Each structure stands twice: as structure tokens, then as C-alpha cells.
Amino acid sequence: MxxxxxxxxxxxxxxxxxxxxxxxxxxxxxxxxxxxxxxxxxxxxxxxxxxxxxxxxxxxxxxxxxxxxxxxxxxxxxxxxxxxxxxxxxxxxxxxxxxxxxxxxxxxxxxxxxxxxxxxxxxxxxxxxxxxxxxxxxxxxxxxxxxxxxxxxxxxxxxxxxxRTSFGALVTTPFGASELAxxxxxxxxxxxxxxxxxxxxxxxxxxxxxxxxxxxxxxxxxxxxxxxxxxxxxxxxxxxxxxxxxxxxxxxxxxxxxxxxxxxxxxxxxxxxxxxxxxxxxxxxxxxxxxxxxxxxxxxxxxxxxxxxxxxxxxxxxxxxxxxxxxxxxxxxxxxxxxxxxxxxxxxxxxxxxxxxxxxxxxxxxxxxxxxxxINWSVIDMVRDAIRPQYPSLRGRAWRDLSILLAVMLGILLVHPTMGVLIGVVLSCLLFITDMARPMIVARTTGATLLSRRGRSAHDMDLLRQKGERTLVLRLQGVLFFGNCDDLDTELRRLEPEFDTAILDMRRVTDIDATGNKLLNDMRARLAKNGRNLCIAGLTPELALFIGLAIETLPDLDAALERFEEKSLGEHLNAPHAQDDLEFLQSLSIDRRKIFTAAVEHRAYAPGDILCRMGDAGDGMWIILSGSISVRIPATSGALRVAGIAAGAPAGELALLEGNPRSADLLADGSLQTLYLSKSAFETLSDEAPDIGQAIITWIAIITAQRLRSSSEALRFAASE
Structure with a gap:
């Protein structure tokens, strides 16, 4: 062929x-x-x-x-x-x-x-x-x-x-029976x-x-x-x-x-x-x-x-x-x-x-x-949102969009299509200028309240909340140009005594012009000179390339938070946890600790090893002594990393308690040392040594509550306007 x-x-x-x-x-x-x-x-x-x-x-x-x-x-x-x-x-x-x-x-x-x-x-x-x-x-x-x-x-x-030749003739001229066909x-x-x-x-x-x-x-x-x-x-x-x-x-x-x-x-x-x-x-x-x-x-x-x-x-x-x-x-x-x-x-x-x-x-x-x-039937959605919006905050924007649509449409119908083009151009320019003039900073928080999704021990979480006050997180939106970038610089100068690291969440930044790029790099140089860090998160690859390599850019806010949490933890981050250092064992006597030791199994993993896959039976949990684990879920573009778990924290604990299949893949980031507590061993402990079982459940509840608190703060920050 x-x-x-x-x-x-x-x-x-x-x-x-x-x-x-x-x-x-x-x-x-x-x-x-x-x-x-x-x-x-x-x-x-x-x-x-x-x-x-x-x-x-x-x-x-x-x-x-x-x-x-x-x-x-x-x-x-x-x-x-x-x-x-x-x-x-x-x-x-x-x-x-x-x-x-x-x-x-x-x-x-x-x-x-x-x-x-x-x-x-x-x-x-x-x-x-x-x-x-x-x-x-x-x-x-x-x-x-x-x-x-x-x-x-x-x-x-x-x-x-x-x-008929016109709409007027259609209305005024009577029809004969032979014309109806x-x-x-x-x-x-x-x-x-x-x-x-x-x-x-x-x-x-x-x-x-x-x-x-x-x-x-x-x-x-x-x-x-x-x-x-x-x-x-x-x-x-x-x-x-x-x-x-x-x-x-x-x-x-x-x-x-x-x-x-x-x-x-x-x-x-x-x-x-x-x-x-x-x-x-x-x-x-x-x-x-x-x-x-x-x-x-x-x-x-x-x-x-x-x-x-x-x-x-x-x-x-x-x-x-x-x-x-x-x-x-x-x-x-x-x-x-x-x-x-x-x-x-x-x-x-x-x-x-x-x-x-x-x-x-x-x-x-x-x-x-x-x-x-x-015909673009989205006008029906605009009318619905203007009259009865799903969220009250959408009503104003819906009326604005509907007004713009009607202005362009009436210009075409009542004057001339060229007038519709002219009205459209003028409104596009006005809306662009209005959007450019919107406040660049839409939310502000610190690393003390907004933590990454990385699972950590309760001790590490408390330490991060203490040190996180020196990490400033700003969420930005819109187009970054000279005017609003200058406002950003003014705000950073005002807050500079309060932070060591500033993370700019630019997931909603749609474009950056040349002057905005220059001001960003000038801000980075000034902050570096004063011993402070500037990190950008969430930019599209095209905009990240435009900014260049002078400013540290990370794919999303969670990655940026995790990066600076690791710096905050310093040497403590990679220090291996001895079994007796585990938080829930601190309240138990030596004899009770020995009972726990007999119930668990030491498991070691090489970098890249799969601990479990999504859908596997939930037959136990891991307690990380050293190293870290990535939590991944399948996606159309490949496995998507949704969280990490550090030393001193549990992994797979919900499957242990519920008995449901695993909800994600667990992968060893590097050399990994763990204790594995099977579901059957946990049930035996709960029956024969209820104080140990209760200590484990309390420990899991504390860590889960801290994770939920962090997730709630992340959602609040993401939804803020």
C-alpha cells in the first residue's frame, strides 16, 4: 500500500x-x-x-x-x-x-x-x-x-x-394556500x-x-x-x-x-x-x-x-x-x-x-x-446564575456577564455587526483593565497553620507549627504586571521582619509581563541579600520558564510547603526513630513495650519498592522508623503523588482499623525501615493487652486529627477570595 x-x-x-x-x-x-x-x-x-x-x-x-x-x-x-x-x-x-x-x-x-x-x-x-x-x-x-x-x-x-424578501414582508403580506408548502x-x-x-x-x-x-x-x-x-x-x-x-x-x-x-x-x-x-x-x-x-x-x-x-x-x-x-x-x-x-x-x-x-x-x-x-446556549446558564445562582457570591458576576452579552448582541441587532465587533473590543479592553486592577494578593497565611500533606509524627507537627510562623504564604491571582507587582513588593517589604521564607502561590496567575518578571527577580535579589528566601509555586511550565532559573519554582503549593518544612526540621528530619522513641510507647512500661515488640514484624525496603497497591487487602499498617513513603493514586497521565509520610508516622492505619481495601499505592522513596503490625496481631493485642491497643488507637486518632486540621486549613486557604 x-x-x-x-x-x-x-x-x-x-x-x-x-x-x-x-x-x-x-x-x-x-x-x-x-x-x-x-x-x-x-x-x-x-x-x-x-x-x-x-x-x-x-x-x-x-x-x-x-x-x-x-x-x-x-x-x-x-x-x-x-x-x-x-x-x-x-x-x-x-x-x-x-x-x-x-x-x-x-x-x-x-x-x-x-x-x-x-x-x-x-x-x-x-x-x-x-x-x-x-x-x-x-x-x-x-x-x-x-x-x-x-x-x-x-x-x-x-x-x-x-x-418573502424581508421580515416586514413576512409579517404584513398574507399567504395563499399554495404558498404554505x-x-x-x-x-x-x-x-x-x-x-x-x-x-x-x-x-x-x-x-x-x-x-x-x-x-x-x-x-x-x-x-x-x-x-x-x-x-x-x-x-x-x-x-x-x-x-x-x-x-x-x-x-x-x-x-x-x-x-x-x-x-x-x-x-x-x-x-x-x-x-x-x-x-x-x-x-x-x-x-x-x-x-x-x-x-x-x-x-x-x-x-x-x-x-x-x-x-x-x-x-x-x-x-x-x-x-x-x-x-x-x-x-x-x-x-x-x-x-x-x-x-x-x-x-x-x-x-x-x-x-x-x-x-x-x-x-x-x-x-x-x-x-x-x-447558537451558544450558555446564555441560559448565565440567566439562571443571575436569577437563582447556585452560590450567592456568583450573582454579581453572572449579571455582569449577562449585561456584557446583551450589550454586544444588541449592538449587532440594532445597529450593525461592525458595531458589535467595536463594542466587543471596547468591553474586552475594559474587562482586561478591570481584571488587571484587581488586588493581586487574595489570601495570606503562615506555615504554622498551613502544613503540607506529608504525614509526620505528632512531635514533628508540633515543631513545624512552632517554626512555621516564620514562613509567609501569599496566594496571588490575575495578571502580574508593573502596577500590581509593585503592590506585592510593598507588601513584602512591610511583612519582611515577620518572615524568613515567603512562598507565593501563583496557581491562579494567568500571565506575567516583562516588567512583572523583572520586579519579581529584583524582589528575590533584595530578599536574598537580607537573608530571606522567595519561592514561587503553581506556575504553568511556560510562565516558570519565562521567569527563569533565578527564582526557585515548585510545581504546587504543597511541594513548596514540604520543601521548607524539611528545612525547618533540619537534622531532626532524617534522624532514625528507635522503636522506644515512638510516641504511643512513651506511656507504656518496659514490659508492655516488650509485648508490643513481640507483636510487630521488622520490614526493610529498598528505594522504589512497593509496599502495597490500591485495592490490596487492608491487612495491617506500617510504622516508619527511618526513610519516607510516597502515597500515589493512578491517573490518566500516570501515577499521581498525593502525599508523603515521614519517619515516626503510621502508614495504612485506616485499612488496619476499617479492614477496607487499600485506597492508594505506597512506595518507598529511599531506604526504608518499618515495623509492620498486622490486623490479626492488632486484634490479639486489643484483646490480651487492651491498654496497648488503646494507646495505638489514641496515637492514630491524634495524627489523623492533625492531618484533618491541616487539610481543612488548606481547603480554606484555597477557597479564599
Whole structure:
């Protein structure tokens, strides 16, 4: 079998050429209806007779501009196709231009120039490395924009389903009996597709809907020749589309100057929609398909595709994960999938009479199907949280999010989609500034109250609580930049006489700018000069790398606490515990100690030895004389260390008392010396020497209570705002 290497994965596993071809055909089948529907949306504002040309424009964009995107973007099965959402912006723009100029060719030329400029902005945005800016766009802004555009599409397309040109005409114009078949069939198609996609998500539901529309349309016309079902794409072909676009571009020089400003403004809005769509697709695709797509190349490639689209039908392009997933499941992994898909679409477009047989009713139903599928239903959660939140503290934030969503949505519905983009940008900036201005320090405690999860003897715990007052723990949040980092420095200077070590819990820090990084390192140098330590815990690997090696960074707060607890215990930490030094034996006589000694078994372990595994029978407990144990539980990424147990403390004591299976794996960190008390020996001790059994139970209860106290403090600290 012929194979090609898969450039989207790090492994050298071959990809089947046959699978790539099949996936390419699958891609074309899925992209066909959505591309044609997007073209219809973009062109229908030019008049009912141009809607058919729009379906060809969408198909031409998927073929020719899609091929440019396939070659320019990161190798993967994610295609470059016309988008219904961005087509709405084009339709609004076309309505304005046609009303201003009254010239069809000039309007199409303006649409083409707008798409070309949008492509230019996307290339520049990508090459400048600004793709990560989208990370800072709040969810309510994105949700409001998506909902507003969806509703605007719904308002614009629903009249077409009833054979009317506007929503006003839909409300005011009476219906004849013969006209009811068109909306009825359209609604049945939409409902059927929604049910199919819910029950059978892997089926090419849009294509099934399109073919069903063709069958309904032509079948009913055969039975009832006079039935009103709208028109088809008629005889429009790629050649006729080329003539339309060519004539329009020929009138470029005649465009009036007053059209320049709206062209530029609309191109920015078209570019913004494409950028949002593409970057969200890049983020989402990593959870569905194997791709190493980067925002820089994806945006530059999309921009080049839109430049090509400006001369191949003027249907603006975007990327589509929903089209890519079926192709991926069919075996598509590389650029070849997209190339094959483009040529398969071209072959479909060249089939005599095929495009002309498609009813515009079916394409309108498809558009409304895509609209319903694209609605972000999280607005329901926002309304619920605003009215009846699960936690009262969420009410204020829910109302804020809902207000932002409504502001963006109403800007789109009542003014223009460009206004929605502008409102979204302004609100994103204001929210970012507000979040940046939030207090950096949200909680403060000391090592005396907040201990690590490492199990220790009661004596060691008491010692740590005494020495822990000199360990300061601060929990930080948000973005660390010059302003709030300066506040952090001021607070550390104020508290400096009270601590020897400062631990900064940065688990909720989302970013650090260059000035924040410099101030952090300046703080570390100043504290080190004064004989104090600064430790950072919980940073993401990327931010830890950005800070550099000058500041000690640990993966989480528990690891940092454990590190400085070990320093506090000093020599006492590694000192072996003689059996007679065990705390619960101190109150027993020598004779009673001998009875205990006879009941236990000395067990030694080498580094890495497994004492027990999760699920093993709970038949006893270990008492650590020297060394330490790690407590691990299975996780998807491997064994996860959840705690440690030091010398002088018990391990597996709950299984001894309850008799339940082990709840975790126990692993020797290094050379380990233990006493093992089996369940049967413990029961014998409790019967024959109840004072010894009671001493053991009391000791376990004291250590368990101390652990619970530490856990409660850790939870309180983690939940503090």
C-alpha cells in the first residue's frame, strides 16, 4: 500500500494514501452544502436573482480559495471554506452599498475589495504574532457576538423560507394556500436535520438534507406542477460566475470615494470574524484531531485564502472544525485531504445540471440549520446564575456577564455587526483593565497553620507549627504586571521582619509581563541579600520558564510547603526513630513495650519498592522508623503523588482499623525501615493487652486529627477570595 508521512504528529507512523483520498472526498461531501449556503447568504442582498450566483460563489471559494488555504495553512484536515456567519456581514455590507450606489457591479466589486483587505489584515495579524490576543477576549463577549450574529441570520433567512424578501414582508403580506408548502417543507427539513444530527452525529446530515430538499422539490413539482416552492440555482455555472465577477472588478475604477471608508470598516469586521473563528478552531481542534497548528501560520494562511477568494466569487473564507472531524474520522491527517477535497468539489461543480437542480429552499433550510447549531446556549446558564445562582457570591458576576452579552448582541441587532465587533473590543479592553486592577494578593497565611500533606509524627507537627510562623504564604491571582507587582513588593517589604521564607502561590496567575518578571527577580535579589528566601509555586511550565532559573519554582503549593518544612526540621528530619522513641510507647512500661515488640514484624525496603497497591487487602499498617513513603493514586497521565509520610508516622492505619481495601499505592522513596503490625496481631493485642491497643488507637486518632486540621486549613486557604 502507498503511504505518506504524517506531518501533523511527532511520531513517524505512516498515513494511508487511500485513507487520505477517502477523507478528501468525505470533506467535499460535508463542505458542499455549507459552502453553497454561505454564498447564498452573502449574495441574496443583491436581489433574489443573484442568490443562485451566490451558491456558485460559495462553491468557487471552497474550491479555489480553499486550495490556497490548504497549501498555506498548517497541514491538517481542517479546511478553509466560506462561513455562514461571516457571509452575514457581507450581506449587510452589500445591502448598504447597493442602496448607496444603485450599481450591482460596483457593489460586487466593493465586496471583493472588502474580502481582499480582510485577507490582508489577517496576514498582518498573523505575522505580527497577535493570535494569542484572543485568549484575553472574555467569554461573554464571544457568546454575545455569536448569539447576535445567529439571531441576525435567523431574522434574515426566515423570510426566505416563506418566500418573502424581508421580515416586514413576512409579517404584513398574507399567504395563499399554495404558498404554505414552501415553509412547511423547509421546517420539516430543518427539524429532520436537527433530529438526525442528534441521533447520528457521524452522518453527513447537511448533505442528506440537501439531497432531501432536491427530492422534495422536484418530486412535488412533478405531482403538483403549479406548487410554489421558489426557484433553483438555475443555470448558473462557474463560467457565468467568472463573467459576473470579472465585470464587477472591471468597474473598480468607478467606485466613488465615499465607499472607501465603509469598505475598510467592513473589511476589519470580516477579518475579525475570521480571526475569532480560526483561533477558536485551532484551540478546539487540539481536543479532536492531531494537529500542531499555530495561530501565526493559520491566520496568515487564512488571509491568503481570502485574497484568493476576492477574485473567485468574493465569498469570505474561514475555517471549520465541524467539517474537519468527519474527514479526520475517515483517515484524513495531512494537507492532501484538503487538496483532494477541493478537487472533488470542483468535479461536483462541473457535473452538468447538478448545481442548477438545487432548490434555494434547501440552501435556506441548511442556513437556518447551521444557525440553530451555532447558537451558544450558555446564555441560559448565565440567566439562571443571575436569577437563582447556585452560590450567592456568583450573582454579581453572572449579571455582569449577562449585561456584557446583551450589550454586544444588541449592538449587532440594532445597529450593525461592525458595531458589535467595536463594542466587543471596547468591553474586552475594559474587562482586561478591570481584571488587571484587581488586588493581586487574595489570601495570606503562615506555615504554622498551613502544613503540607506529608504525614509526620505528632512531635514533628508540633515543631513545624512552632517554626512555621516564620514562613509567609501569599496566594496571588490575575495578571502580574508593573502596577500590581509593585503592590506585592510593598507588601513584602512591610511583612519582611515577620518572615524568613515567603512562598507565593501563583496557581491562579494567568500571565506575567516583562516588567512583572523583572520586579519579581529584583524582589528575590533584595530578599536574598537580607537573608530571606522567595519561592514561587503553581506556575504553568511556560510562565516558570519565562521567569527563569533565578527564582526557585515548585510545581504546587504543597511541594513548596514540604520543601521548607524539611528545612525547618533540619537534622531532626532524617534522624532514625528507635522503636522506644515512638510516641504511643512513651506511656507504656518496659514490659508492655516488650509485648508490643513481640507483636510487630521488622520490614526493610529498598528505594522504589512497593509496599502495597490500591485495592490490596487492608491487612495491617506500617510504622516508619527511618526513610519516607510516597502515597500515589493512578491517573490518566500516570501515577499521581498525593502525599508523603515521614519517619515516626503510621502508614495504612485506616485499612488496619476499617479492614477496607487499600485506597492508594505506597512506595518507598529511599531506604526504608518499618515495623509492620498486622490486623490479626492488632486484634490479639486489643484483646490480651487492651491498654496497648488503646494507646495505638489514641496515637492514630491524634495524627489523623492533625492531618484533618491541616487539610481543612488548606481547603480554606484555597477557597479564599
Amino acid at each position: 502507498n503511504t505518506i508521512s504524517n506531518p501533523t504528529t511527532s511520531s513517524a507512523a505512516p498515513v494511508s494514501l487511500r485513507s487520505e483520498l477517502v477523507a478528501g472526498v468525505t470533506l467535499s461531501v460535508i463542505a458542499l452544502p455549507s459552502s453553497m449556503a454561505a454564498g447564498v447568504v452573502a449574495y441574496q442582498a443583491l436581489g433574489p436573482e443573484m442568490a443562485a450566483a451566490g451558491s456558485i460563489a460559495g462553491l468557487a471559494g471552497a474550491v479555489f480559495a480553499g486550495l490556497v488555504g490548504a497549501l498555506a495553512r498548517t497541514p491538517s484536515p481542517v479546511p478553509t471554506t466560506p462561513g455562514v456567519m461571516v457571509a452575514l456581514l457581507q450581506a449587510n455590507f452589500a445591502t448598504t452599498m447597493l442602496a448607496t450606489t444603485g450599481n450591482l457591479n460596483a457593489t460586487i466589486a466593493a465586496m471583493a475589495i472588502c474580502v481582499a483587505l480582510a485577507g490582508l489584515w489577517q496576514v498582518l495579524f498573523g505575522l505580527a504574532g497577535l493570535g494569542n490576543v484572543v485568549r484575553y477576549v472574555p467569554h461573554p463577549v464571544l457568546a454575545g457576538f455569536g448569539l447576535g450574529v445567529s439571531l441576525l441570520l435567523f431574522i434574515g433567512q426566515m423570510p426566505m423560507l416563506f418566500g 414552501m415553509p412547511l417543507i423547509g421546517l420539516v427539513l430543518i427539524a429532520g436535520m436537527l433530529l438526525l444530527v442528534r441521533r447520528f452525529p457521524r452522518l453527513p446530515v447537511p448533505l442528506i438534507g440537501l439531497f432531501a430538499a432536491i427530492v422534495f422539490y422536484h418530486g412535488l413539482h412533478l405531482v403538483f406542477p403549479g406548487i410554489a416552492l421558489g426557484r433553483t440555482a438555475s443555470g448558473d455555472t462557474l463560467g457565468e460566475l467568472a463573467g459576473i465577477v470579472g465585470a464587477a472588478l472591471g468597474s473598480f475604477a468607478t467606485l466613488p470615494r465615499e465607499m472607501i471608508q465603509p469598505i475598510i470598516l467592513n473589511s476589519v469586521a470580516v477579518a475579525a470574524i475570521g480571526i475569532f473563528d480560526t483561533l477558536l478552531t485551532v484551540r478546539a481542534s487540539k481536543g479532536y484531531i492531531e494537529t500542531d497548528a499555530t495561530p501565526r501560520r493559520e491566520l496568515a494562511g487564512l488571509g491568503l485564502a481570502n485574497m484568493a477568494a476576492s477574485v473567485s466569487g468574493a465569498a469570505a473564507m474561514t475555517t471549520s472544525l465541524s467539517v474537519a472531524v468527519p474527514a479526520y474520522l475517515a483517515g484524513g491527517r495531512t494537507t492532501l485531504t484538503r487538496i483532494v477535497g477541493c478537487f472533488a468539489l470542483l468535479a461536483i461543480a462541473l457535473i452538468p445540471g447538478f448545481i442548477g437542480s438545487m432548490p434555494l429552499l434547501g440552501l435556506t433550510a441548511l442556513t437556518l440549520f447551521f444557525v440553530v447549531r451555532s
